[in-house]
Amino acid sequence: xxxxxIIAFLVGGAICVIGQLMLDVLRLTPAHTTVTLVVAGSxxxxxxxxxxxxKFAGAGASVPISSFGNALVRGALSEAERTGFIGVFTGIxxxxxxxxxxxxxxxxxASLVFKSKG
Amino acid sequence: MSNKKNKKLSPTQQEYQSFAKSRxxxxxxxxxxxxxxxxxxxxxxxxxxFQWFYMTYFEFTDVTASNPxxxxxxxxxxxxxxxxxxxxxxxxxxGGTIIPVTGFANTVASAAIEHRTEGYVLGVGGNMFxxxxxxxxxxxxxxxxxxxxxxxxxxxxxx
Numbered sequence: 001x002x003x004x005x006i007i008a009f010l011v012g013g014a015i016c017v018i019g020q021l022m023l024d025v026l027r028l029t030p031a032h033t034t035v036t037l038v039v040a041g042s043x044x045x046x047x048x049x050x051x052x053x054x055k056f057a058g059a060g061a062s063v064p065i066s067s068f069g070n071a072l073v074r075g076a077l078s079e080a081e082r083t084g085f086i087g088v089f090t091g092i093x094x095x096x097x098x099x100x101x102x103x104x105x106x107x108x109x110a111s112l113v114f115k116s117k118g
Numbered sequence: 119m120s121n122k123k124n125k126k127l128s129p130t131q132q133e134y135q136s137f138a139k140s141r142x143x144x145x146x147x148x149x150x151x152x153x154x155x156x157x158x159x160x161x162x163x164x165x166x167x168f169q170w171f172y173m174t175y176f177e178f179t180d181v182t183a184s185n186p187x188x189x190x191x192x193x194x195x196x197x198x199x200x201x202x203x204x205x206x207x208x209x210x211x212x213g214g215t216i217i218p219v220t221g222f223a224n225t226v227a228s229a230a231i232e233h234r235t236e237g238y239v240l241g242v243g244g245n246m247f248x249x250x251x252x253x254x255x256x257x258x259x260x261x262x263x264x265x266x267x268x269x270x271x272x273x274x275x276x277x
Binding site for chain 1: 145147150151154155156157158159160161162163164165166167168169170180181184185186187188189191192193196197199200201212213214216217218219220221222223226227229230231232233234235238242246249250252253254256257258260261262264265266267268269
């Protein structure tokens, strides 16, 4: 179990270093960096390579934003297997629903409670 | 890409561009990467703890547990954003706080809090996804394209 935690730390840190290199060396904006990682994650998900990474690294692969792309593809493909072409539309948000709704709900609640400090 | 941009500029402008570039402070790439590694790794470590928690005390497998894990991390990040802690952390860690989903939650929450003064509908509702929007847009479009490609490949392979 300890080993699993160490792997999560190392893999998650490595993915963040890739992002940091894109920010510093390629001079991308944070938005471009996250978008690139999401698209990379969905491509890896489509090739079936991201799932083994999550099995190996756990949260080290599922917490970085690239897993968002993978989860979208996974939802679309698993639904498409059941219902065909239309499943690509209906299934896209199936896996990521918790993340998106949590972000919206708690982001809204935060705007009720907290005031801007800037 | 920058060469293409430079061709449109006059010689004086080009001179200025190269002058400005030489005066730009050098980015401490190695230091930034180390910070990103440790902070990003720590965030994933915390995520791993929640994943372990959900797998041990609820009936999730190692693949399905990522969904509640991500949601928990998002809640924590929103709270930290509200208390103003996350922004300090982001200044220190850069990519280490942007790349994990907590960075996504931070952009949603900070945009919502920041635009509150413009009203709850147009301010909070309209600007919530101002910064986080690109991630969702490109994620969904790329997932759609990849879904179509993989369906087409399956159909061709099935024939």
